[in-house]
Amino acid sequence: MKTLRNISFLFLLAVAATSCNKGLLDPTNPEAITSADVWKDAKLTESYVSGLYEDVPGWDYNLYNNITDEARSNYPGHTPNQVVIGDWDATSDPMDNWDATYKSIRKINELLAQVDQTPLSAERKESVKAEAYFLRALHYFNLVKRYGGVPLLDKAQAVEDELLVSRSTLEASFSFIETELEKAYAGLPETAVGGKASRWTAKALLGRSLLYQASPLYNVNNDRELWKKSADASLAVITAKKYSLYPNLKTLWLTPGTNQESLFEVQYKMPEKHHGWDALVKPLRLANADAGQCSPVQELVNAFPMSNGKLITEAGSGYDPKHPYEGRDDRFYSFIAYNGAKMKGTTSGPPLQEITLEIYKGGVDYDANPANVIYNTITGYYTVKAVNPENTIYTYAYSSTQPWIELRYAEVLLNYAEAQNEYLSAPDASIYDAVNEIRSRAGITQAIPAGSLSKEQMRTLIHNERYIELCFENKRYWDLRRWKQAVSRLDGKSATGVIITKNTDGSFSYNYQPIDPNPPVFTEKMYFLPIPFAETTKNPNLLPNNPGW
Template sequence: MERNDHAKPSTKLCLAAIALLLVASCSKSRFLEGTNTTNLSEQTVFSDSTYAMSFLNNIYSDVGFSFSPTRFSENGGLDAASSEADVPRVGVAATSAGFATGSVTPATITDDAWKTCYKQIRAANQYLKHATTLPFDAYLQKRTAAEARFLRAWYYFILLKHYGGVPLVGDTIYTDQDHITASRSSFEECVNYIVAECDAAAAALPVRQQGIDYGRAGAGACLALKSRVLLYAASPLFNGENTFNTSLAGPLRTVVGYPAADANRWKLAADAAKTVLSLGTYQLHSTTTSVSGLTVPPFRAVFNLRVNNEYIFARMQSGTRDFETCWMPPTRGGDGKGAFPYQELVDAFLMKNGKMISSPESGYNPGRPYDNRDPRLESTIMHDSSLIVLYTDFIQPIMGQALKLYVDAGADAVFKRTTTGYYVNKMLKPDIAGNCIHGTERCWPLIRFAEMLLNFAEAENEFSGPTQDVYTAVTELRKRAGIDAGDDNMYGLAAGMSKDEMRAVIRNERRIELAFEEHWFWDVRRWLIAGDTENAQMHGMKVTRRNNVPPVFETFDVRKRNFRNAMYLFPIPQTEVAKSTQLLQNPYWSTTGQ
């Protein structure tokens, strides 16, 4: 049999390629800066402190690839692959479009998760091989080794949520001369391995790294990743028999989840989230800021701060207009590579009194659909007449200019660029546009404190019901968002809710609080509701304006999304499955790649 690394990407991290991986190095201000090196051997790299640190920095460089809003051939990211938003370029063959139409196959699926993660897992193993002999003092040797272990766990979890159980390789560094087993480890084995690595790394790291090391993983990031892993492990898709796995047998059954359900997994998830909440290091950002004379509410402001106490782990960025370019409309320099929000997401946002728009108590007015809404709506989505920045000279911002998305309004309008009548506003800096010359120091929020509150609320509710602690976690988020407390100080929540009622509240809170942060795609799958949310007719908003006549708001059909049971997990790319009969394909995907 041909000796290929079936458990890794086909691209080997051989010694000749080490130089290509050294793309980042330490500096006084930040640790992800460019480094150009050539003709480096393994001995040279790991005997030189700068090169060795650069090698570790490169393992950080891919931590946000799955989060990227232009992940799939610049045709949106996981937002466009889900019912969160529409694909921006319908005719472009990409994984996002394949998930939208239900036409994705093992032959057409992106292989970036498989290749990127195994490439970086191998790099982490190489770093750990030399960790005790690196030219660092003992503390730095220990700390950076712990960072490498966290990063290895991070990439394994990306594999786990895409595919279920995957081959675990431990500390082994395979070469193209080795015979490599491609047998997939069970889901339980993968969860246990990732959790153990998180615990071990956390024990050797400060809770949060500071100064020139800000942005590197600390114990808080390790424990937060553990929280996320255990939440997924407790969720319906993986926790025992269900409609997805009921017909499966043999090794494949244990690869895609636990054979038997255990309610105590929710307790483990709740405890893990509570540990992070109790660290005392992280908190919800609750301070308004001023940007070019505009008062920015806390929920929006946090995404514009490179350093803040809400981000637990982030992809460090510098001087960038990445989100502005992909998400903004054409008149603001948007290039149309980011997804367009669906009406269903807009409708999920609460009213300012904390009620759903469908509630008789909400006060929702279909003729003025954006009035008196949860302030997070404006911070997340641009709609017709949203007040956003405009640049006319690429240098000076003109703040508060109304966005014209109504029918026949111009280049930005519905049916011109946006397919839904909306653009994404999440994480954009209020005075930056895609066509200005300035950038911002934002970072990509891969894990933040708000998620830990939601992780705890969900797991605690599933295990113990809607306790006071569950209510408190949800109200903390609503208070920060700007929801009115109300006479009862409940922020729109009803007293005495059942577990099912609170579950619906928490799921919707996740949907709006964490929108466009790589959660919805995975959440609807682990909740086992994707058969409903991803197999539905999706809508947009058409606004018609005429002189001296109130505007008319009409929802319209955008796309009928299609979902098959197989799509609860990514298929392993056919190019990988073809290398070995030991590498089992995920359920319901054809072994021929069709």
């Protein structure tokens, strides 16, 4: 029989040592375990289910944060800088997830084909199916948001089946995701352990998927009812009152499995699974084999409002251009490290040191040593969002264990507010409530009065709230695409950084300059990614490719 190779060596040793069926497994040779063996043993079946969660994308090294108006990578030859200038195509696409995602879907389909034959209880079989429906929907959503309509494979393919499957329509693809999530909602538990899906996880993902489907890129017929369906799905999560905003933005990502804001997260645990976020974003002074990979741009910095809720350009905001980092909302201080801010870290293990950032001409965290400029910020800012300041063993792609929160309650509130605002002719009180709840958590002292904004003004506010609240969470790139704003906001528009000069009296002067060496490129054809050339070569039924490719 074909050997199942996606079960970890360590797990198999543990199961082999404890399995009630002592004759089934050989602990000295996990490779001898076949796919048929997995479905005969409850522990192996459960391991297979857990392994499906391992396929959910987690922390991205440095791509999506650095290809929009959020941040830039400091290394000129790195992948995001090639994406920014449009140097990618169907043969070399860093955003491509086609092959990996269909491999994950294939494993899910195999589970659904076999689960009824396993020794699991009848109740557990049904909940396993619901988990599979949720994960399959998540994978298909990640395909559809990239490529539009895709082949819909809902069963394990046999050799005698038609393997060269054509693409389904965009509408059919979104409908499939919706059906999957409704089945998942019906079968998943009310609550779930950290890292697993509950019924409210499924409902929240449905709200997100419908939000995308309702958005201009995908909703070419402007079907307003799609906005209503999205709002209803997100509202169901809100009214269930199972989740709420976590009070501390600085530790939101440091409480895996117990965070009331997290609806679904990818978990990490040393030494088996880890990532490199803590090393990735540090200045060279606190670096250990990696540094400066996510320099926030001035456009993002300017988007954070003052603590009174007004944008820095609004009358009465209190913004002082001579002291630009004073009086901002709490998200600014929780997500952005600026000149004069404190930052903790270490270069080679304990003890921790706390530094005051010197991000000015001649400053050690900017250009004091010309040979080290490439390792420091290129915009005048560093990222501290989701950083664990107490981590003492971080290094390149290693030892960070913060969970990747794929779905959190703040997004649910924003998804609801956007969908409800687009559906109605004018924003109702529930939209103000959702937006004000998020802004209140950010320390904004003045709520937006109900009835004070038009639909268009509320849309602008919600878009900006998504920009800052969800920054560095791999949302901005997809938001700009689904709103069809990527061309107007990105193409030919250099991101901006700040050059700070320390004056003789100790004050600072600020000079804002473009930082992209070449004009960014985002053309109309890039709204949908190309189906990879390798896939269309194997399966010509995937052609024609998306327009322009």
